Amino acid sequence: MPRHAVTLSRLAHAASGRLLAARHARSLARHEMRRRILTGALGVVVFLATTMGMAYSNLQGNIGRHDVDDLLGDDRPTRDDGQEPPDDPQQGEPLNILVMGSDVRTEDDPDYGETLGMRSDTTMIAHVSADRSRVEVVSIPRDTLVDIPSCQLPDGGETAEQYDAMFNSAFALGGQTGDVAYGAACTWKTVEALTGIPIDDFVVVDFAGFEAVVDALDGVPMYIPEPIDDQRADLSLEAGCQVLNGHEALGYARVRYGVSGDGSDISRISRQQQLVAAIAREALSVHLLTNVPALYRFLDASTKTLTTGDWVGQLPNMAGVATSLRGIEPDEIRFATMPFDWAGARVVPSSDAEAMWENMRADRPIDADITGTGEEPTTEEPTSEEPTSEEPTTQEPTTEEPSEETTPECTR
Template sequence: MPRHALTLPRFAHAASGRLLSARHARSLRHHELRRRLLTSAVGIVVFLVSSVGFAYSNLQGNVGRHDIDELVGTERPTRPDEGEETPEDPQAGQALNILVIGSDVRTEEDAAEQGVTGMRGDATMIAHVSADRSRVEVVSIPRDTLVDIPSCTLPDGTETGKRFDQRFNSAFAIGGSTGDVAHAAACTLKTVESLTGVYIDDFVVVDFAGFEAMVDALGGVPMYIPEPVDDERAHVVLEQGCQVLDGDEALGYARARYSFKDGSDISRIGRQQELVAAIVREALSKNLLTEMPALYRFLDASTKTLTTGDWIGQLPNMAGLANSLRGIDPEGIRFATMPFEWAGPAVVPTAEAETVWENLRNDRPIDADITGTGEEPTEEATTEEPTTEEPTTEEPTTQQPTETPSAEETTPVCTG
């Protein structure tokens, strides 16, 4: 019988058909599975991208940005040479000076009770970020410093006229006499530049509500309270010892003054610096830059009441600067108060203040009171060049300092 005449039994055809059909079905199922996986992957990517976009848009919408270049004018200190821009940190290689203003915005009840109207600057600090991003120096300017306030522009275009021997915090009130925070910040910035000769790159205004939200977003701040606090005007009652302050308590502690011995703003500055140092330690300990959910919650809470300049208020710039500082040692964050002397109930800068401003202008370390560790610096800064004196033949001394801090004089650092 010829080979071509050979035929398969009918059941063999059926089996072969079923086999082909099964293979085809498996192929279709695999194709369908791949298609669904691909669709799911695309969906996840779209979801993540849209979520990040929404988060970015939401956070950016929290920040009130203002371009105040025209308000500040052109008669300003010389700006240091700009460094090369990088995608991570647009100002990499360039020292930055950010003016941080605590706005004394009170509730209607507080304002009526204390007879305070209008906006006032509660605490003002120059935050200097070194060009190599290894240091952040924060210098507080006492609110009762007597200064000359330059002429400032109001929203309607009128000028306020120069004022002499005014308390520093009145600059914010003068510029903000119509309720506009940007003009208040611009007037304060012009006053700071006139006082210090330091070019201010941008500003941030944080009101009381924003400060509370920032602390609460961290889950509270561990703080050592050296003596009991019962300040009715600051609405705060605290016991002595280590405790975790929530936003309301932290704000009250920062504002408290009348329940302390001298009741002055000067003594309050030291407590504010210790509190900011504690906030910095807590933020660094929570790895906010690497844990995105925690970072988002913190930014969402802390940016809602921020008012900033045009540059620092852009989240990519803010994030780039923060990213460049993520490896900073807490020892490299230093706090100081402008050197001053008393002039009646107010204060005036001393000659030593000019040394501080000169160091900031030239991106040199400053002498500080405390660091981000909550302790005094281990070594002081100097503006003198190293000497090459011949070594002396005198015997080294083993004499100890005549005074050492007692246990009561050393402030413990609390942890949460």
């Protein structure tokens, strides 16, 4: 065989080897690239899962949950259909949550009041309709004269029944050892005895932590109808549209002096309702559910202020209620104060109060003072979609005419 033929054969074999080596190298490179991409993607998934898990754990850990069922006794109102509160709050059953604002006073914080110790300055029943189309929030004045049932104490003892006692003393009686859950349970029993409304669970909001909730929203736009200068509440505001920060919002919720009114709890309730309505409007307007960082900041601040019952304090249940209410508009959130008559410097439930409680028990709309828009309702709600054989006494209908003086709409 000629020498040049052997040389060509060797050259061809070498070229083929180099081609195979190049293909193998490219294959290894592609494999390495896929491995890196898969490893990177897995790392991202693990990071997100860990971050979300930590966020969930942090938020759930913020909430102080207490099971108070054993503290409520057996003499409680029941639902007409006998059903328990829904495990899936998105469907089918009304929800009644007792909301209390806890204001703990110490010798270092005397300006907001004379009484030291733990007490509930604000108590509301938040009713969520079964079809999740409306939310009604009814304030019970703290100065209401009520009968307070005997309540259990952490040491196994019980408090004595109280007659014609101030309503907010129920929280102080049950919580006299400093245990918020026992204070909440005593208030819960008192509310059920007063209204006959079956309460599903409770939330206690720490007033001091309330500042962080407002600050997490970067403040709350609100119309201030008159200048306020109250050193006791550490509050000075000009009249007109303002964006209240957390400290100012807390002062506005507490303020009694330097404003129109008689300095009583009754005059303060309307300002608190206006403030809660403004917070609801702001939370709805900034689309929290689609802004993950803002949502986490808000939830982190909110959950740190809460002590709750066992059911409502579970984040999946909270999320279920929030999701089922995601389409609600501010005018479908309504605020009212328990109808009352004056009894000297105190108040007692009026004859119209029972009509309000009956409508709430039957999941019918109630007459409201303002809506989440900050305005009075402009239309009269129907009493019931399906007439029943037992109708409650009719409350005085709200006017269908808009108020002559409308509150300016404030924005940032």
